[in-house]
Amino acid sequence: xxxxxxxxxxxxxxxxxxxxxxxxxxxxxxxxxxxxxxxxxxxxxxxxxxxxxxxxxxxxxxxxxxxxxxxxxxxxxxxxxxxxxxxxxxxxxxxxxxxxxxxxxxxx
Amino acid sequence: xxxxxxxxxxxxxxxxxxxxxxxxxxxxxxxxxxxxxxxxxxxxxxxxxxxxxxxxxxxxxxxxxxxxxxxxxxxxxxxxxxxxxxxxxxxxxxxxxxxxxxxxxxxxxxxxxxxxxxxxxx
Numbered sequence: 001x002x003x004x005x006x007x008x009x010x011x012x013x014x015x016x017x018x019x020x021x022x023x024x025x026x027x028x029x030x031x032x033x034x035x036x037x038x039x040x041x042x043x044x045x046x047x048x049x050x051x052x053x054x055x056x057x058x059x060x061x062x063x064x065x066x067x068x069x070x071x072x073x074x075x076x077x078x079x080x081x082x083x084x085x086x087x088x089x090x091x092x093x094x095x096x097x098x099x100x101x102x103x104x105x106x107x108x
Numbered sequence: 109x110x111x112x113x114x115x116x117x118x119x120x121x122x123x124x125x126x127x128x129x130x131x132x133x134x135x136x137x138x139x140x141x142x143x144x145x146x147x148x149x150x151x152x153x154x155x156x157x158x159x160x161x162x163x164x165x166x167x168x169x170x171x172x173x174x175x176x177x178x179x180x181x182x183x184x185x186x187x188x189x190x191x192x193x194x195x196x197x198x199x200x201x202x203x204x205x206x207x208x209x210x211x212x213x214x215x216x217x218x219x220x221x222x223x224x225x226x227x228x229x230x
Binding site for chain 2: 030031033035037042043044045048049052054086088089090096097098099100101102
């Protein structure tokens with residue numbers, strides 16, 4: 001089965017850069033997507049197709065891909081960025097979609 | 109404006125069947141590329157994709173849960189229904205429905221409902 005691995009937690013100080021990785025156990029045949037979820041709220045799409053940002057998402061959020069690892073980068077982290085972040089990818093050969101285990105971003 | 113809203117029972121007993129309804133507006137599930145998925149999140153845990161129905165009425169299920177899940181759509185009512193049989197306390201979670209619009213954002217869940225909390229307990 002297709003699995004996505006994320007670090008459980010990442011901590012940064014305000015203004016610094018946070019990088020959250022998502023590693024796939026399979027060949028990189030599918031795009032990856034990123035979501036932000038704040039406590040008690042539904043997830044919000046941050047990045048689609050590895051690197052694209054939906055309208056309304058601040059430019060400090062960016063995505064990149066290299067081999068079987070994709071990275072969400074948050075530049076100039078703000079206190080409001082403290083949240084859980086999930087990567088997601090599709091695997092049409094087995095099932096439609098899979099999520100990573102999530103990363104809790106703490107802003108110190 | 110695209111919105112989705114989940115509805116269903118807040119409490120079900122073990123072994124019972126759960127039926128959840130996603131009522132949406134602002135798009136048509138008969139438009140090419142449109143899909144609606146169900147996704148759940150147990151308390152304090154990660155998101156788990158469950159099932160998807162697309163504009164062509166093709167259906168996809170989580171491999172681990174497919175024997176218990178049925179997804180269907182009623183395009184005229186703008187609704188998608190998920191049934192999950194043989195409920196167990198481990199199925200306690202917030203259940204979300206979410207849209208995939210395909211053309212621009214690919215397989216992303218670009219709009220989510222607010223979620224509905226389901227507790228499985230006797």
